[in-house]
Amino acid sequence: MSAHTFAAALLDPAAPCPPGLAAWNGSDVAQRFAVYRNNVTVSLVEALADTFTVVRELVGDAFFRTLATAFVRRSPPRSPVLAWYGGDFPDFVAAFPPAAGVPYLADVARLEYARVIAFHAADATPLPAAALAAWLEAPERLPALRLQLHPALSVLASPFAIVSLWAAHQGLAEIAEVDPYRPQCALVARSDDSVEISEIPAPAARFVAALQSGAALGEAVAQAAADGTVFDPTACLGLLIGRQLLVDAAMPQQGDS
Structure with missing residues (x-):
């Protein structure tokens, strides 16, 4: 047998x-x-x-x-x-x-599995503030900058209120007040030994996803604004920096794509 x-x-x-x-x-x-x-x-x-x-x-x-x-x-x-x-x-x-x-059940499941991935993802050292400040001193070069994000970070866009549904079942919101058919984007990230889920705007989710795919900063901004939305990356970058989710930054060498 x-x-x-x-x-x-x-x-x-x-x-x-x-x-x-x-x-x-x-x-x-x-x-x-x-x-x-x-x-x-x-x-x-x-x-x-x-x-x-x-x-x-x-x-x-x-x-x-x-x-x-x-x-x-x-x-x-x-x-x-x-x-x-x-x-x-x-x-x-x-x-x-x-x-x-x-209909929102599958996306809630995707969010819950994203928590599993975040919890077990590798550790990474945050980008030192001094290194980031050095890049910011040359704003004309920023569009070509490539940022590496923490491996415990992910984003999930859904036509349903997945963040609110999840929060309500953690006792963080009232389930009766949740409209499950309101689109939401989730940012999932590990902080120390716990995984946090927060809602972010759709352009910010596209921005983060673009960075994760290897897009340069200028390309990521363009993708975030692809639907005609005016997107200022300042707040999103501030969030990533504040939560220590940036781990590296590099400028492509001449001849690199």
């Missing part, structure tokens, strides 16, 4: 007990395998529940377990580190027909 056959049977409740198994005490192998199969599924569902707490609260425990069980059977872990399990869960939620009545 191959490991693939065993794993497939483990996640398919309709599959028979794999051949070739034996119990040391002569007990019913099929019954013991069924118990083991159930325990594996339950433990994976619990792992998802620990990561996607707001998703679970939005739909209720029974619905969440149905949703999570369906995901587990379709997308078992590919790593022994369960902290990372669930990266595909938001896309699964978006395509899960019974969840169609809660």
Whole structure:
């Protein structure tokens, strides 16, 4: 019996007990395998529940377990580190027909998984204030400057009020006052050992995303204002500096793109 056959049977409740198994005490192998199969599924569902707490609260425990069980059977872990399990869960939620009545559920899941990524991201030393000040003394060169952001930083743009929904389920806002259909952009970043989520304007989110993709400062400003919005990067840069999310700055050498 191959490991693939065993794993497939483990996640398919309709599959028979794999051949070739034996119990040391002569007990019913099929019954013991069924118990083991159930325990594996339950433990994976619990792992998802620990990561996607707001998703679970939005739909209720029974619905969440149905949703999570369906995901587990379709997308078992590919790593022994369960902290990372669930990266595909938001896309699964978006395509899960019974969840169609809660259209913001997938983006809330994306926000919650972004917290996982931020929490486990590598550490990085913030850019010294003196180094940044030196660049600011040559404003004519700033458009070509490339900024490296902290690896624990990400942004997420959504047509739904994902930041407010998340905050309400942390006791930071009243859920009854949240309009879930108000577009919001989230900035997710780790500070010390905690992950913070805050709302930022859509142009600022585009600006940060452009910097993360490797765009120079001038290009990032242009992308932020791509919809015709007048964008001044001062406030956004101030936020990144204040939260120590800038870790490096470099001017491309002559001939570099």
